[in-house]
Amino acid sequence: MENQDTKEMDSLQVILDRIPFIDFIGARFDLSGGELVSTLPFDCTLIGNGFINALHGGAIASFLETTAQIELAWYLETKNFSSERAEPIKLPKTIDFTVDYIYSGKAKQSFAKAVVNRSGKRYASLSVEAWQDRREQPFAKAIGHFLIPK
Amino acid sequence: MNLKLVKKNKHIIEFFDQLPFNKLIGISLISVGDSRAEMSVAYNGRLIGDSVSRVIHGGVITTLIDAACGAAVMSAGMSKFPTATIDLRIDYLRPANPGETIIANAHCYKMTSSVAFVRAEAIDDNERDPVALASGAFTSPS
Numbered sequence: 671m672e673n674q675d676t677k678e679m680d681s682l683q684v685i686l687d688r689i690p691f692i693d694f695i696g697a698r699f700d701l702s703g704g705e706l707v708s709t710l711p712f713d714c715t716l717i718g719n720g721f722i723n724a725l726h727g728g729a730i731a732s733f734l735e736t737t738a739q740i741e742l743a744w745y746l747e748t749k750n751f752s753s754e755r756a757e758p759i760k761l762p763k764t765i766d767f768t769v770d771y772i773y774s775g776k777a778k779q780s781f782a783k784a785v786v787n788r789s790g791k792r793y794a795s796l797s798v799e800a801w802q803d804r805r806e807q808p809f810a811k812a813i814g815h816f817l818i819p820k
Numbered sequence: 821m822n823l824k825l826v827k828k829n830k831h832i833i834e835f836f837d838q839l840p841f842n843k844l845i846g847i848s849l850i851s852v853g854d855s856r857a858e859m860s861v862a863y864n865g866r867l868i869g870d871s872v873s874r875v876i877h878g879g880v881i882t883t884l885i886d887a888a889c890g891a892a893v894m895s896a897g898m899s900k901f902p903t904a905t906i907d908l909r910i911d912y913l914r915p916a917n918p919g920e921t922i923i924a925n926a927h928c929y930k931m932t933s934s935v936a937f938v939r940a941e942a943i944d945d946n947e948r949d950p951v952a953l954a955s956g957a958f959t960s961p962s
Contacts, residue, residue, distance in 0.1 A: 689870065689871070689877065690867070690871060691868060691879060695879070717841060718840075719902055720839070727883075727904075727908065728845070728883025728887060731882040731908070732879025732883060735878055735882070763912070767878065767882065767909070769882075771904065771907060
């Protein structure tokens with residue numbers, strides 16, 4: 671008998687496999703206790719300023735945007751969770767994305783979590799935060815709006 | 821073109837060419853000067869955002885735009901120090917055509933003692949219909 675956790679991980683993996691860029695930047699997604707948290711392991715190729723060893727603004731934005739997309743795709747997936755799914759799944763599309771660079775990202779592992787502010791029939795709004803040492807002190811935040819596929 | 825300007829641009833070019841994440845994504849600096857910068861990224865299957873449509877991920881566009889804006893700010897600034905992004909907004913107008921090189925043009929149109937304001941656009945082969953438009957604020961290099 672297939673266990674529910676395995677089924678969920680498999681479903682999540684199908685979504686992740688659709689976005690090669692996630693693998694490219696090295697981001698990983700973990701699902702535990704129903705909560706999706708993303709991790710960006712540090713790699714020296716993610717650096718944007720060699721003088722102060724800070725993460726690149728584009729790497730940070732990519733990490734935030736992919737975290738938000740996966741959160742929304744997963745949210746939509748679990749709303750209609752059933753053993754039958756229309757293949758291939760339709761991914762939400764980003765309409766706009768605004769990043770607030772609060773502190774510089776240090777040369778170490780980062781974490782991110784997105785929250786669905788609103789998910790309607792056509793549009794969704796998500797907020798996402800990234801942190802390193804302490805969750806209460808995010809080094810970057812973003813708000814994005816997404817188009818929900820029909 | 822005066823020698824000091826040529827030297828400053830060379831410094832900017834060298835700085836951007838060696839940035840690890842720019843190199844990873846495959847960003848090339850085409851031109852920089854006069855508070856503007858132009859950069860490109862070639863299509864690469866590893867940068868795809870949707871394996872069904874094969875469209876490049878928005879994060880690549882954001883990275884390209886962020887880099888071009890940074891170079892434009894350095895071009896506008898008086899010093900050789902790099903800048904940092906304060907905030908950046910991207911509007912994705914349409915998916916970039918798969919297979920095509922994307923070019924970002926950035927212009928630092930206003931610089932105060934503390935903040936540099938930049939606008940940028942990203943285009944593919946269809947220049948008249950931009951892929952994305954952006955605006956951002958960066959720290960004034962000092």
